Amino acid sequence: MENLSLEVAYSRYGAGVSSRHRNLSSLASDGSLVLTCFGGRFNRPESGVMRYSAMISQETGSAQSVLALREHIEAAHTAGTIIRPVMVAPGTANTPRRVFVRPDLTGTVLSFDGDRFTVDFVRAEPVEEPRTRRKR
Secondary structure, eight states, rough: OOOOOOOHHHHTTBBOSSSSOOOEEEEEEEEEEEEEEEESSSSSSTTTTEEEEEEEGGGGOOHHHHHHHHHHHHHHHHHTTEEEEEEEOOOSSOOEEEEEEEETTEEEEEOOSSSSSEEEEEEEEOOOOOOOOOOO
16 A cells, blocks of 8 residues: 555545645545545444544644635535545554555545534445457
């Protein structure tokens, strides 16, 4: 698993980092929402689902990043926008934090009350390539 910068991780989904400060969310070129997801905020409510829960009021970052996150989550909840995760695994005393993408996961905002939000991520359906017949 790669260890990326946030800028590179967001660019993998076609989204940009808006400032030098820690990005919490951004819109991708395909209209999806790219969300920075921090380890320890996930649980598995059922098989095949990774649930991410957080509170906007507890996010650290610039006021601009937190405001953008609130606006993005609200719009995604209303419109049913697809969420794409950038995972941030915390470091330990012996290892640095790791940033990586999970292109196999897509999510939707399950609930949003203006502060607390929940996103359910599931594996995207694999795209089957058409089979070609061989001539005999």
